[in-house]
Amino acid sequence: MAIYTEEQARKIMEKALSFSKADACEINLNGSESGNIRYARNSVSTSGYRSNQTLVVQSNFGKRVGTATCDEFDDASLERVVARAEELAQLSPENPEFMAPLGPQEYDKSITFVQATADITPEYRAEVANASIQPAIENDVTAAGFLNDSAGFSAMLNSNGLFAYNKSTGVDFTVTMRTNDGTGSGWVTRDYNDITKFDAAAASKTAIEKSVLSREAKAIEPGKYTVILEPSAALGLLNGLGYDIDARQADEGRSFMSKEGGTKLGDKIVDERVNIWSDPLHPEVPTATWNGAGQPLKKTSWLENGVVKNLAYSRYWAEKKGVDPVPYPSNFIMTGGDASLDDLIKSTKKGILVTRLWYIRSVDPQTLLYTGLTRDGTFYIENGAIKYPVKNFRFNESPVIMLNNLETLGQQVRVDGNLIPYMKVRDFTFTSLSDAV
């Protein structure tokens, strides 16, 4: 049994803490059970089940810190792991950036655990695979997919009186459908905390439709196009912006968020309709309400009306700069609009619909320029309707330029734990064509 209740977790951690002789001691206890199934060539290829539990002890004497872990929780093992952390601390050089553990904190109650997800069986996973494979065979396409589900807990206790506990569940699903003539490919991604929201057959149907629609794509010239980005395509580039919100990197002058003599905190950097925030209690994309350092996670605004509202400050950097720490976000939520995908297509005179962006890599961290390719469903739009599938493009684009060229925001969809809208963007830069299907 890898998932402990709050009381079971507290008891184990209190026992471990009772062995501590250090100036301070902080204990994290985590456990999870996860299962997966993988299929390809219309057949199940592998499946697996994994159960993990780990207790991490961090002890410090002054600014000398040591960390040790164990996966057995009898008294002797707990005593050994605490002693080992203390030995390592005594041997370590001083870490001038060490911050003493936090005292007691107030946390909101999270909404991340759903029993139905924790109850998923191997038979259910096989049914999901079958819900892709059977319709694939009927439609002369080939399915390759992956389902992973997990249930777990995290808990934390320290010698300054902090205690935290959270339970969560999650499921991630992707499927790629390729037409058997090799000229069409479609893909969908779905992720939830609550498995009852997942419809494997409907998701598979969407991927099959995309694969059939994308057959025998035409080549059109690369260049600057108006694009409609599906939420997973948009997230691919938005992640680049999300990874770059560290205040220290910005202060040190080595981030997109740096500028001549300072940072872009308070500057308007993108279209004023852009609002991005994080919220652990959002019902569609809930997360734990505290992080691994024990800091409470609250609703935090990152971009408001296009202006940089916050940068993330570690406890060390916040103290050095005389400001309050701002924890890293656990999700991103971007304000959307009312427009459906159909509405966005209907209002487009000439443009490209992009299902997905792939192999996205940083080209220049100074400007947040990224490159990558479209994949699994790229379509030409003319006079408000999809005309035909087009060959995939390589793009070179910055999320900052993309969000400055915003035309319309559409409805939001959950993608990879974030809530991202469809978006129509003008002058998106495609630099070459790809023959890949």
Added chain:
Amino acid sequence: MKRRDFVQMSSLGAGALLLPTAMMGNTIATEALLAPGMDVMVKKRMADVALNTAKSMGATYADARIGRYLNQYVFTREDKVQNVVNTESFGIGIRVIANGTWGFASTNSVTEDGIKKATQQAVAIAKANSKFQKEPVVLAPVAGQGEVSWKTPIKKDFKDVPVSEKVDLLLSANAAALEKGANFVNSALFMVNEQKYFASTDGSYIDQDVHRIWPTFGVTAVDQAAGKFKTRQAMSAPMGMGYEYLDGLASEKLEGAAGLKLYRNSYDMVEDAAVAAQQAKEMLTAKSVDPGKYDLVLEPNHLGLTIHESVGHPTELDRVLGYEANYAGTSFATIDKWQSKNFKYGSDIVNIVADKTQVGSLGAVGYDDEGVPCKQWDIIRNGVLVNYQAIRDQVKMIDQNESHGCCYAQSWNDVQFQRMPNISLEAGKDPYSISQMIKDVEKGIYIAGRGSYSIDQQRYNFQFGGTVFYEIKNGEIVGMLNDVAYQSNTQEFWNACAKICDKSDYRLFGSFFDGKGQPSQISAVSHGSSTTRFNGINVINTGRTV
């Protein structure tokens, strides 16, 4: 791969350095790295428990891998040690074939009871999945190897070198960079020892001790007034060597074009850090490239990544067949092209070999993770595609009956599957040096070190950056360039391969954390080459104003 599959260890250069969670294990004391681990006779007894249990439950094949994976990582920035991590992971993975279907289970309880339970689970999974199995597994034969062993031929075991010596080396490198005007330095040492025992119902009992090392850094120069920054990464390569890689032997140093200091089988980290600081500052004011067609002169520590992405991945047979369609993708190098025996992957001088034996390489082992003795074989000969990379359950699909020996799992906890062996470009046969190559180029760019890389899901269209770029005009290097990336199509690119330097310039590039599969697994692989010229490649300018 999703961000939550990684553990943030440190910030290296401008981006955060994230390690795959799979690279972690239980944290242990440094001295514990030296503990001997389970005796080989006990491992044999434990492995036999798995094999016998599997057979008694009706499995037609079984293998067991008892693994002890030891890692040590050291992270520093400027004059501070950020983290020293020692980890150990120990357990057993059992793979079986029942009803013609694979099943796999693993446990960290390496006891008779624990192993029996895991084996029963593996057989049960195989039987459950056989309901949806449409292609029964057929294994290529491999002779039982008996009781054998293999070790990476190292001179200095990293586990014997005190942490203080490693910390001193990194801090000396950082100091050298700061002294030469760098504003920030992040440096790291990754050291890995896989102690793995393999046994199978074919009669093999194989004990292996595998070592790998990767020293690296990012040196950043900042122009605060202009709001600009540039980072120069290390010119080291991850290697299948011991700590002796860090000796910095003069005999293993080479001079590249533009006076670059380059390294073969021994790395001088302090020297490279000092040069990096000078180059990072130079990059702040270097000329922005004029886009257009150029002849590219690609240094091995750069070209290795291009080989990896444009030849290594597309010739993996599982990709070609569609097993990776939902994640990494498929391949343009389809079976019909290989069957034609005349598919021109590259020009006549392009010879690419797959290899699991080259001394010092990351891929070198005695036997792969399904007990097949390792070897070398051709992938491209005289420009023509002649073979793929395949393992025991795949080779029948290309009408072969001998596995290539390139099966690997990142730990005992993960199922083994086809992974890339070393994939290397053979050196030119005639004497030809880098300085001669530069002299022969009228309008070109010399690129050294790895940079940004991106390629499509069938491996046609790619775009690569680099670490440093120099403009070549009329046979001479005329200065440093910025904002360079080249875009090409794999087949066009390799057919534009015009000249390859001789073996005196041959070196290994390495990828330490190559990802593949769902759930994703990492592996380490080397790519050897000599400096090579490609004619008329499209170069774009990546400079932007935001």
